[in-house]
Amino acid sequence: MNDLEIRPAVRSDIPAIVAMLAHDPIAAQRESPEDLTPYDAAFDRIAADPNQHLVVAVRSGRVVGTLQLSVIPGLSRTGLVRSVIEAVRVHHSERGGGLGTRLIEWAVGESSRLGCGLVQLTSDARRVDAHRFYERLGFEASHVGFKRQL
Numbered sequence: 001m002n003d004l005e006i007r008p009a010v011r012s013d014i015p016a017i018v019a020m021l022a023h024d025p026i027a028a029q030r031e032s033p034e035d036l037t038p039y040d041a042a043f044d045r046i047a048a049d050p051n052q053h054l055v056v057a058v059r060s061g062r063v064v065g066t067l068q069l070s071v072i073p074g075l076s077r078t079g080l081v082r083s084v085i086e087a088v089r090v091h092h093s094e095r096g097g098g099l100g101t102r103l104i105e106w107a108v109g110e111s112s113r114l115g116c117g118l119v120q121l122t123s124d125a126r127r128v129d130a131h132r133f134y135e136r137l138g139f140e141a142s143h144v145g146f147k148r149q150l
Helices: 011-023 037-048 099-113 128-136
Strands: 004-008 052-059 062-072 082-090 118-121
Touching: 004 099, 011 037, 011 052, 011 062, 011 082, 037 052, 052 099, 062 099, 082 099, 099 118
Parallel strands: 082 118
Antiparallel strands: 004 052, 052 062, 062 082
């Protein structure tokens, strides 16, 4: 793992990130790797927001993982700043080697550095293995999440 770099994503990383998003069996139907135009626009919005941190894990010049960390100031919990970890993906050739742990540990450490008092994430209810992974890293399944498509 010493040859691994976690760094901010750049525009040229978009195809690799989208390929990992599209390779996921649960998310595959909602991704369109053949047209990167909407992803370019999303990247611009993310890059312009100082509370958004889209990162990639790179090994030997190849993007092998990604996640997005969002920092959210709030009034609840006496003004607690929290972070949300989203879109965690590890390239299928890298699974089981500790890369996911490194990415989550990076996100937790960065959250602390940015003054967050809480790190949260959601995981699709069908991802039972991912739930065990997050619990092993100290996360608790303390809430039920709801979504509504707009």
